[in-house]
Amino acid sequence: MENMEDRYKKKNPFTVPERYFDELPDRIIARVQMTGGGMKRKPVRFLRAWRGAVAVVAVSLGIWLSYMMASHNLDRIEKSEEEYVFDSQFNPTNEEIIEYLTSELDSYEWVIAGIY
Amino acid sequence: MYMEEVADEYIIGLFHGQKQEEAFRLLVRKYQERLYWHVRKMLISHEDTDDVLQNVFVKIWQNMREFRSDSKLYTWMYRIATNEALNFLNEKRRKVYGNTDEISDFLENTLEDEPSFSGDDIQRELQRAILQLSDRQRLVFNMKYFDDMSYEDMAQVLEVAVGTLKATYHNAVKKIEASLKIVDILN
Numbered sequence: 001m002e003n004m005e006d007r008y009k010k011k012n013p014f015t016v017p018e019r020y021f022d023e024l025p026d027r028i029i030a031r032v033q034m035t036g037g038g039m040k041r042k043p044v045r046f047l048r049a050w051r052g053a054v055a056v057v058a059v060s061l062g063i064w065l066s067y068m069m070a071s072h073n074l075d076r077i078e079k080s081e082e083e084y085v086f087d088s089q090f091n092p093t094n095e096e097i098i099e100y101l102t103s104e105l106d107s108y109e110w111v112i113a114g115i116y
Numbered sequence: 117m118y119m120e121e122v123a124d125e126y127i128i129g130l131f132h133g134q135k136q137e138e139a140f141r142l143l144v145r146k147y148q149e150r151l152y153w154h155v156r157k158m159l160i161s162h163e164d165t166d167d168v169l170q171n172v173f174v175k176i177w178q179n180m181r182e183f184r185s186d187s188k189l190y191t192w193m194y195r196i197a198t199n200e201a202l203n204f205l206n207e208k209r210r211k212v213y214g215n216t217d218e219i220s221d222f223l224e225n226t227l228e229d230e231p232s233f234s235g236d237d238i239q240r241e242l243q244r245a246i247l248q249l250s251d252r253q254r255l256v257f258n259m260k261y262f263d264d265m266s267y268e269d270m271a272q273v274l275e276v277a278v279g280t281l282k283a284t285y286h287n288a289v290k291k292i293e294a295s296l297k298i299v300d301i302l303n
């Protein structure tokens with residue numbers, strides 16, 4: 001083994017394309033999502049291009065939802081929410097909407113501050 | 117934070133604390149190179165390795181919840197990578213050679229055609245000698261010689277006794293030395 005160590009020096013003779021490891025994590029995440037691996041696509045992701053308008057709508061919707069829930073009109077809320085579909089394939093539950101709005105209320109302050 | 121400094125416990129904690137994607141990204145960045153080179157030494161081809169490695173991380177993601185902290189995170193991932201690499205070779209055997217043991221020809225051809233092999237003639241002759249080994253011998257040899265992995269860690273990855281691993285490594289080295297002597301004589 002000593003002869004092997006001296007001669008071959010445990011060198012790695014293989015290379016990888018430039019920036020391969022920089023880009024690999026994003027490719028892996030994409031593959032996980034493609035395989036339906038259960039990695040959630042956050043509802044906010046597709047809204048990134050509409051931050052300002054969405055923040056205003058989100059706050060308004062949150063206020064409206066709170067009012068409607070307080071009035072015990074849950075059936076009407078569920079039906080009404082079907083109309084508030086930002087994406088034809090985006091169909092959140094009540095809990096997801098409320099969770100999203102709660103997080104977006106904080107994000108709204110960043111939007112107002114101009115920090116994206 | 118430098119990836120090597122991110123503790124496995126932190127990553128696992130993030131994962132179970134409902135920050136799965138963030139945890140997974142940290143995990144990928146921390147271990148992608150080690151797992152890549154482990155698979156690459158088995159498959160030789162960068163393209164095949166790239167494909168298998170992505171499958172490895174998909175499996176890691178899918179099974180992360182079942183990971184038990186009584187084993188090391190790295191040996192667990194290493195085991196997944198090993199199995200995926202072996203499955204790839206077995207599938208290649210089945211498709212190309214119809215279930216015979218002859219995979220070394222395929223791998224030698226891959227080595228000859230591989231554009232990202234930058235070694236000199238000496239490195240090439242060592243790689244050729246390694247390719248004459250069985251899958252298990254190659255695995256053990258690569259993990260011990262190139263990765264400096266302890267027999268105890270290898271035993272966890274391969275689920276084989278330490279004594280068996282030592283014998284396998286010893287036999288692998290003997291075979292490689294014999295193969296290289298022949299090359300020396302011929303040259």
